[in-house]
Amino acid sequence: MSKLLVTGRQKLSGEVYVQGAKNSSLPILAATILTKGESVIFNCPNLSDIDASSRILRYLGCKVERSDHTIVVKSDDVCRSDIPDELMRKTRSSIVFLGAVLARTGRARLSFPGGCEIGLRPIDMHLKALRELGAEIKEKHGYLDCSAPYGLKGTKISLSFPSVGATEDIMIAACLASGTTTITNAAREPEIVDLADYLNKCGAKIYGAGEGVVMIDGVSSLNGTSHTIIPDRIVAATLMSCAASTGSHIMLRGVIGSQLESVIPVFEETGCTVKYKDGDMEFVSPKRLKTMKIVRTMPYPGVPTDAQAPLLAAACVADGTSVFVENIFENRYRHTSELVRMGAKIKTEGKIAVVEGVQSLYGASVEATDLRGAAALIVAGLCAESDTEISGIKYLERGYENFEIVLSSLGADIKKV
Numbered sequence: 001m002s003k004l005l006v007t008g009r010q011k012l013s014g015e016v017y018v019q020g021a022k023n024s025s026l027p028i029l030a031a032t033i034l035t036k037g038e039s040v041i042f043n044c045p046n047l048s049d050i051d052a053s054s055r056i057l058r059y060l061g062c063k064v065e066r067s068d069h070t071i072v073v074k075s076d077d078v079c080r081s082d083i084p085d086e087l088m089r090k091t092r093s094s095i096v097f098l099g100a101v102l103a104r105t106g107r108a109r110l111s112f113p114g115g116c117e118i119g120l121r122p123i124d125m126h127l128k129a130l131r132e133l134g135a136e137i138k139e140k141h142g143y144l145d146c147s148a149p150y151g152l153k154g155t156k157i158s159l160s161f162p163s164v165g166a167t168e169d170i171m172i173a174a175c176l177a178s179g180t181t182t183i184t185n186a187a188r189e190p191e192i193v194d195l196a197d198y199l200n201k202c203g204a205k206i207y208g209a210g211e212g213v214v215m216i217d218g219v220s221s222l223n224g225t226s227h228t229i230i231p232d233r234i235v236a237a238t239l240m241s242c243a244a245s246t247g248s249h250i251m252l253r254g255v256i257g258s259q260l261e262s263v264i265p266v267f268e269e270t271g272c273t274v275k276y277k278d279g280d281m282e283f284v285s286p287k288r289l290k291t292m293k294i295v296r297t298m299p300y301p302g303v304p305t306d307a308q309a310p311l312l313a314a315a316c317v318a319d320g321t322s323v324f325v326e327n328i329f330e331n332r333y334r335h336t337s338e339l340v341r342m343g344a345k346i347k348t349e350g351k352i353a354v355v356e357g358v359q360s361l362y363g364a365s366v367e368a369t370d371l372r373g374a375a376a377l378i379v380a381g382l383c384a385e386s387d388t389e390i391s392g393i394k395y396l397e398r399g400y401e402n403f404e405i406v407l408s409s410l411g412a413d414i415k416k417v
């Protein structure tokens, strides 16, 4: 099993391009099922979650070719509507295949999705919405058996929470439904906008993506298209956290500043300077960070829950006490016990974490148990005195492409063994 070895106390410097967004790539790959013809997806990161989606597409009958960061999907010959349990368990976002397969074939049989253990992660909103669109769904022995005998039919859907996955699933399913679908309390994340951009280029009629109300006029068919995935704002926030904890000066290339608008003030509060122009972000951290005071995760445009773990790791070495309130997932502080092994002073109670900054962390042998928690351990390892050994890096590889190579290019002493 691979591990990462990090020798701390090295300053980062230089520039890196930020990879394409995992959370855009996954729903867009699922949405290719709706199309006839070829979709060419550029800037798709090489990640195990993307491998899992490609395997699902191939199983369903699509032709999938990958080279470097481009994926070409031909969905003319979709011939199945089931997804085996083994493939569904690889990633949580496999649930967006439900709406896509159902809309394309009129049937879908798949098991409950897997993914990181960061909370219960129910799919009730997905199922309720698809039923409202006319699907018949039976839940039995861990499997979902879905059919739309009379086709899906546009309707008004109101989400009880702006779930990212449910908004995507509904948007995808509604593209080929008859009539108009309106989603109120829709998620507004940039990845929703990216998905809508892809689908609209294929011929879909989606209006208002990125706002609280999204309207989809159903069309009878969709073509393939070419599309470039947006940069990954969470990877950008992680790199900013790495630079912040180590007192470094780096340049992030190819980012979209507006998508980081909630995160930038958190860093500015700690004394970091952030300058953004035309896709380039210059980030300078002071010798010692000031506290983050209070960080509340919220649906977009709030501070993303996915950035909480790396931000919290940087707060461990700030001068004073920072408070985190995790409002999205109920089990998202699992990395804190490992950070405590490295000398961090953190107390958690339910959705609250109180982080009392220390002068310095020290290296230890630690284990990642989820994707963003793994990133947090790297942020900590980079600034720690002595060496840190991080196991469980299969979680990191779900969302960060060659992260040790990216960090090495910035001067970090980190290697995979």
Ligand code: UD1
Residues within 6 Å of the ligand: 022, 023, 024, 026, 092, 093, 119, 120, 121, 122, 123, 124, 125, 126, 127, 161, 162, 163, 164, 165, 166, 187, 191, 304, 305, 306, 328, 329, 330
């Ligand atoms: C997506 C992202 C994930 C991010 C999360 C929140 C992808 C592949 N993953 O996950 O990285 O952390 O958004 O920004 O894009 N919920 C329900 N019932 C449902 C669906 C969700 O109760 O049917 C709850 C969840 O348990 C959670 C909250 O709603 O507490 C938000 O979940 P959601 O926005 O759906 O997250 P995901 O789409 O799973």
